[in-house]
């Protein structure tokens with residue numbers, strides 16, 4: 528296949544970069560990551576100049592590709608939508624929400640769904656899909672501004688996990704009847720409290736554990752087996768790539784919901800490639816509502 532040149536237009540900063548870079552990278556490697564890039568020089572008819580692609584080329588402004596592992600944005604990409612959405616609500620985070628919630632939590636109409644990191648890229652989509660499916664949705668996030676945003680996009684209940692006196696009381700107040708589905712993004716103390724509020728036969732999708740990505744020593748306890756046993760819970764971890772062969776289906780559905788106004792999105796844009804590290808650290812500290820994006 529003929530090589531061609533691309534220029535990054537939008538780059539993504541994501542929580543997975545923290546644990547994956549700790550495990551897989553050494554000093555001098557190009558930082559891992561994905562981008563929406565524009566083809567700037569090409570004799571490859573499949574990737575003509577001016578076309579846009581989603582790529583995993585890492586933190587780089589320009590790169591050469593032979594097309595492997597690259598996905599061209601469809602020529603039918605709606606004019607009304609920013610191409611950065613291919614890194615957010617209509618891209619990997621949106622697909623994570625879509626498949627993780629629907630395939631692992633199997634939400635039914637009337638179920639109560641809990642999601643943390645709820646104002647972020649994945650969590651905000653989880654909550655809105657759960658509403659589309661007729662569930663009651665409870666979200667937690669780290670600021671009052673984020674809590675207001677969650678109410679704006681249709682969450683039934685939301686609370687600021689940083690300012691409540693007790694996570695247990697906040698979870699009980701938001702849903703005295705407990706939770707049927709728990710979309711887990713945080714781990715640690717939040718997970719300990721949430722597990723106790725699950726209803727019998729509840730389903731837990733373990734998507735992330737962001738509060739633990741910096742842990743140097745694995746924490747010990749609390750031990751969850753008795754709770755899982757007596758409540759007869761089902762708990763399953765997943766990596767979104769599991770559904771790679773269904774990305775087209777998921778992507779189309781997400782785009783359709785966005786166009787219909789059923790799925791709202793928000794982006795936290797940091798300008799300038801040189802600000803990638805600051806944008807990344809800001810996202811980990813909670814600066815973002817919706818998807819954290821770097822615009823070159």
Ligand SMILES: NC(=O)C1=CN([C@@H]2O[C@H](COP(=O)(O)OP(=O)(O)OC[C@H]3O[C@@H](n4cnc5c(N)ncnc54)[C@H](OP(=O)(O)O)[C@@H]3O)[C@@H](O)[C@H]2O)C=CC1
Nearest residue numbers: 542644647648649668669712734735736737738766767813
């Ligand atoms: N399994 C999979 O295939 C995938 C998993 N993920 C996981 O999904 C989760 C959300 O990712 P994504 O939506 O991209 O990121 P977000 O857009 O939600 O951004 C990260 C958010 O994490 C919150 N946060 C940071 N530190 C803590 C902490 N100690 N306790 C609680 N919240 C914290 C902050 O929000 P706040 O202000 O609310 O604290 C911050 O805004 C992550 O755990 C990520 O690893 C993402 C993609 C794929």
Ligand SMILES: CCCCCCC/C=C/C=O
Nearest residue numbers: 542543561583735766767
């Ligand atoms: C370049 C896309 C990589 C997607 C894999 C994301 C897996 C995330 C795990 C935890 O955040």
